[in-house]
Amino acid sequence: MSGHAHYREAHPLVFVITHYINLICMIMLAFSGFYIHFPFFNGFMGVARGMHFVAMYVIIINLTYRIIAAFFVKTATQLGSREVDTDIKNWLPQEENKHQLFETVKYYLFFRKEGVISAKYGSLQKIAYLATIPLTYLQAYTGFAIYGPTMNMGIFSGGLDMVGGPMNMRIIHYFMMWVFIVFTMIHAYLANIYNLNPSKIIFLWKETDH
Amino acid sequence: MAQEAHGALHDLLEVRGVTRRDFLKYCGSVAAMLGLSETMAPQIAAALEGAQKLLPALWINGGSCTGCTESIAQVDSPDVATIVLDYLSFEYFETIMATAGTQAEHNITKRVEEGGYIVIYEGSVMTGFEGRAQTAGTPDKTGLAILEEVASNALAVIAVGSCAVDGGWVKAHPNPAGATGVAAWLQKQNIKTPVVNLPTCPVNPEWIVAMVVQLLLVADRDVDKFVAATKWVTREYADEVTDASVSLLMPAGIYGQSIHDNCPRRGHFENGEFVDVLGSEQEAMGYCLYKVGCKGPQTFTQCPVTRWNRRVSWCVEAGSPCIGCGGLNWVDNNAPFLMRMSDMQLGGALGNVQPGTVGAVVGGVAAAALVAHGLGMKAAGRVGDGPPMETAKAYDRKRGAKKGGDK
Amino acid sequence: MARTVVDPLTRIEGHLRVEVEVENGKVTDAWVSGTLWRGMELVLQDRHPEDAFWVSQRICGVCPISHSHASAQSTEQALGITIPNNARIIRNIIEGAQYLHSHILWFYTLTALDYVNPLNALKANIADTYALAEAAGTRVADFGAVQKRLAAFAENGQLSIFTGHYFDHPGYVLPPELDLIATAHYLEALEMQAVAAEIIAIMSGKFPHPMTSIPGGTAFVPTEQKLDDILFRLLAVKNFVDTALIPDTLAIAPFLLGAASFGGGCGNFLSWGVFEAADNDPYKRSLPRGFIESAKGLTVDKVGPEDVTEYVAHSWYDDKTTGLTPDKGKTEAKYEEYSVDGKYTWGKAARCKDLPAEVGPLSRMLVGYLSGVKPVVEIIDVALAALSKAAGATLPPTVLVSLLGRIAARNLETAVVAQWTVEWVNELIGAIKGGDSDYFVTARGSDGEGAGLWEAPRGSVGHWMSVKGGKIANYQVVAPTTWDIAPRDDKGVLGPMEQALVGTPVFDTERPLEILQVAHSFDP
Structure with a gap:
């Protein structure tokens, strides 16, 4: 929860940068995606398509790097702690979160008053963050599947047949963008609901004590 | 070598005053259409000139509007007269043949017995009303029976136009015509004759010619060779009438790009x-x-x-x-x-709703929910320093109470 | 007394079966059956009204332009749209080009083989052929080359589309030289019909199945280059019509005077009118609207959508849906065994003022003649004079109500339309020069009813549409074929083609050439 310190050990500089890259790419992807979906003003299609591709490649490389980095970059694994360990610990189940998933849900639905004990990332948070990884790759896959030069490759045409053609794939691609948008909204909201300290550390790399 | 080849076609061309140069130019355009190098032109010329007899063909109209027949009359090179008189011997072609009735039916029967022909099928395969949605010939022969008869002994069937490919507009909801495509119906009847599919409504005549020339030239009328030598794309679809998955063979040079x-x-x-x-x-x-x-x-x-x-x-x-x-x-x-x-509707369960609307609604609902939740968090006094934290997990407390101690 | 069935009746659009009873070498009774279900009206239910323009034209691959225009008009009426003047002219040009295409194709490719024997042309003397062509004022071709080509073709032994022909039938009466001229023009006609179709393609993307006369106007914006492409093609086709089609008709007709005495039919003629006038008045269209009732003699009455009813006693539809006007029409199939005493066709029996009505060029030309349309009156008078000279007696306009008249009327109409279409291109050029750049209006309502009544080359076409909440609530098509190949109605009155067949002489029931001649004259 929020009544704790936000130290740089929680978000080492390299992850602040990858987070920035994610944010910028997501904004570019969403904006250019909406434009490609419906060109709401004229004169931008070529740029929008270029932007969509560049941002996609960057975010995929960034994500892949982020996964690898999890195995050697050390970060805090507990709330408000300067004690560091390999980042992958944050990805795996942690003792502090055991039996807490249901309690976390109860907390957010106001069925309990006290905040729940958790590691740096709570159970729900961890699941949501982990889910974005395959979703991002899947989004790239659906994008390639509706992209002329690649759609006839076996790996993509198989997927097209499975979902019933490019139109359905396009709808899936479109809806998944909304999944990312909703994720981002909830993510920003929950991160900053108590105070803006989490934003200070992730964007400005500015530490705050409780 | 090719220049020395002479045959029926060569004589015909000479009669028509077509020069060797024009002819090779035409062969070059055929080569380009087939995705072959233009240097193939002499070989194409040789194949065409060497052909001794016209290739017999039956043009069958199923549930058609005759638009594909109209379309073949608009062919560029070679012109339609050349196709009908010099390339293919159309022994049945409802819209332009001289004869009619019993004699016309006889033309089919005779050719099917002798074999060695291709079928060009226009229009959808009409299975509705027990096949009575389309009949031709006595006594009330259904279109289905005719298709089965002509396809059974053909070298290949060319399904021209979207109707022949998968039923076309005729299969659109909620027409009770029971329209389906040639490939689907032959698959159901277990007739193995290869079916080449040329969709669009109507068919583009240049594409029919490309396929016919491909069969005549690269493959010497040998269908196995024809299938092997052509680059294909296949399209899968689930056919509602035959209740089977159908794989449609289409030439990649024509249907490979958007x-x-x-x-x-x-x-x-x-x-x-x-x-x-x-x-x-x-x-x-x-x-x-x-x-x-x-x-x-x-x-x-x-x-x-x-x-x-x-x-x-x-x-x-x-x-x-x-x-x-x-x-x-x-x-x-x-x-x-x-x-x-x-922008098009999702159909089915969501009715008339469009993806954009769904997306905006999902986003809007999420935003509203977050605002409401935020107000709740504020009301609950959690904003600022956050809620008072538990000192032990609820699970452990319960377990502790039961067992009388933590861990 | 013998029953003869011709099925398939070839050289038509779609599938047609004709059953006749022959007694003493003459047809005494006839049943005409359309043997193909379409279902178009059902497909259009609940779709966007604009989509009908693209889908409904696919009823017919030979006259899709006219169906698309009738459909667009019904949408425009229903949604309260008035199209811009440029769009009106462009549609007229496209329609005109289709008339040229369709009539040329019909005469030389579909019906000529009932009269012209290309194998007989092998016997023609080339010098005599040139002399005959000159005397007839018809177009000269390289007749020697055509004959050589035919000879090579015949020697090959594979007769292609002529396999199983009836060319030894005594009904083929033309001299070899005329057969050769007609065959040469048959080959040229194949080229010319394609040139006419190119005009449509330039303005509407492709033919068949055009794309641009979208409800609201047209999506086609002409450029200088396109106008030029249209005009030079049009002049080439017009030249062919004036120098081949018309002289050929006048040269062949004297050999077929017998055909002036049968094949007339019901004598009621309907025309919805075609080629829109600037004020959208159907009675001022270039070929105007009108109905000629046999019992009243040669006078033209006004006629409207409310005069149409469709009967289904002899058609494969539910009897409960009989006698409806198309705006309330229903398409409820009910298939049962083919029986000439019961139900025997997929076609409904369309009736105008409760009478069977012939539609097509003959109807339009008669209505135009009686309405005093100048080019129509002139060309019919010229043709009647030529025929009278050949027959050695003065022939009245009523002689047109026959097999011969029906063929002649169509060819004469071609010449009139060719002239008009050139004028429309000039009108369009003038309008563009005058600064008119409107082609399409987007504003439209979402509810209403419309009846697009128009003329395809082969006859009257009507599309009825009602729109509720932006979706098609009901759609009905009464196609030209619905009129001409109509079966008996509930009162047992024969349809127009059935009536035309009755009285037709049949020389040999195994080779029913005369039945083909009469059926083909309707271009079903």
Whole structure:
């Protein structure tokens, strides 16, 4: 929860940068995606398509790097702690979160008053963050599947047949963008609901004590 | 060597005053259409000239509007008279044959017995009303019986036009015609004759000629060779009438790329220059028709390259958005035609709802929920330093109470 | 008394079966059956009204332009749209080009084989052929080359589309030289019909199945280059019509005077009118609207959509749906065994003012003649004079109500339309010069009813549409074929083609050439 310190050990500089890259790419992807979906003003299609591709490649490389980095970059694994360990610990189940998933849900639905004990990332948070990884790759896959030069490759045409053609794939691609948008909204909201300290550390790399 | 070859065709050409040079030029264009190198032209010429007899063909109309027949009359090179008189011997061709009735039926029976022919099938396969949705010949012979008869002993069947490929507009909801395609029906009847599919409504005649020449030239009328030597794309679909998965064979040179990719207006798409109103100043500038519903990005045919009516124009050039007539189940899938594909209804469970609306609603609901939740958090006094924290997990407390201690 | 069935009746659009009873070498009774279900009206239910323009034209691959125009008009009426003047002219040009295409194709490719024997042309003397062509004022071709080509073709032994022909039938009466001229023009006609179709393709993307006359106007914006492409093609086709089609008709007709005495039919003629006038008045269209009732003699009455009813006693539809006007029409199939005493066709029996009505060029030319349309009156008078000279007696306009008249009327109409279409191109050029750049209106309602009544080359076409909440609530098509190949109605009155067949002489029931001649004259 929020009544704790936000130290740089929680978000080492390299992850602040990858987070920035994610944010910028997501904004570019969403904006250019909406434009490609419906060109709401004229004169931008070529740029929008270029932007969509560049941002996609960057975010995929960034994500892949982020996964690898999890195995050697050390970060805090507990709330408000300067004690560091390999980042992958944050990805795996942690003792502090055991039996807490249901309690976390109860907390957010106001069925309990006290905040729940958790590691740096709570159970729900961890699941949501982990889910974005395959979703991002899947989004790239659906994008390639509706992209002329690649759609006839076996790996993509198989997927097209499975979902019933490019139109359905396009709808899936479109809806998944909304999944990312909703994720981002909830993510920003929950991160900053108590105070803006989490934003200070992730964007400005500015530490705050409780 | 090819230059020395002489045959029936060569004599015919000489009679018609067609020079060797014209002929080779034509063979070059055939080669280009087939995706072969133009250096193949002499071989093509040799194959055509060496042919001793015209290839017998039966042109069968199923549930058709005769539009594909009309279309073959608009072929560019060679012209239709050449096809009908010098290439193929159409022993049955309802719309143009001299004879009728019993004699016409006899032409079919005789040819099927002798074999060595191709079938060009136009129109949908009509299974409705127990096959009585289409009959021809006595006594009340159904179109289905005719198709089975002619396909059983043919070298190959060329299904021309979207109707013959998968039922075309006739299969659109909720027509009780029971329309399906040639490939689906032959599969159901376990007739193994290869079916070449040439969709669009009507068929583009240049594509029929390309296939016929391919069969005559590369393959010497040998169908196995023909199938092996042509590059194909296959399209799978679930046929409602036969209740089976059908795999459609189409020549890749014609159906491998989207209209959008080859569209002369593509540059305007990339520049973001669009026609917002049909027949407007923007149309006069030749801008992209994507916003008024063009299905070019979703339709895989060679229309912008081959063009129509002896190559004078094609749909987009004349100012109309592509309606995707070369796609499968094209009316149900592509209408409303003036609506962009991505605006189109999801259909089924969601009724008339569009993806954009769904997305906006989902986003809006999420935003509203977060605001409401935030107010709740504020009311609960959690904002600021956060809630008072538990000192032990609820699970452990319960367990502790039960067992009398933590861990 | 013998029953003869011709099925398939070839050289038509779609599938047709004709059953006749022959007694003493003459047809005494006839049943005409359309053997193909379409279902178009059902497909259009609940779709966007604009989509009908693209879908409904696919009823017919030979006259899709006219169906698309009738459909667009019904949408425009229903949604309260008035199209811009440029769009009106462009549609007229496209329609005109289709008339030229269709009539040329019909005469030389579909019906000529009932009269012209290309194998007989092998016997023609080339010098005599040139002399005959000159005397007839018809177009000269390289007749020697055509004959050589035919000879090579015949020697090959594979007769292609002529396999199983009836060319030894005594009904083929033309001299070899005329057969050769007609065959040469048959080959040229194949080229010319394609040139006419190119005009449509330039303006509407492709033919068949045009794209641009979208409800609201047209999506086609002409450029200088396109106008030029249209005009030079049009002049080439017009030249062929004036120098081949018309002289050929006048040269062949004297050999077929017998055909002036049968094949007339019901004598009621309907024309919805075609080629829109600037004020959208159907009675001022270039070929105007009108109905000629046999019992009243040669006078033209006004006629409207409310005069149409469709009967289904002899058609494969539910009897409950009989006698409806198309705006309330229903398409409820009910298939049962083919029986000439019961139900025997997929076609409904369309009736105008409760009478069977012939539609097509003959109807339009008669209505135009009686309405005093100048070019129509002139060309019919010229043709009647030529025929009278050949027959050695003065022939009245009523002689047109026959097999011969029906063929002649169509060819004469071609010449009139060719002239008009050139004028429309000039009108369009004038309008563009005058600064008119409107082609399409987007504003439209979402509810209403419309009846697009128009004329295809082969006859009257009507599309009825009602729109509720932006979706098609009901759609009905009464196609030209619905009129001409109509079966008996509920009162047992024969349809127009059935009536025309009755009285037709049949020389040999195994080779029913005369039945083909009469059926083909309707271009079903």
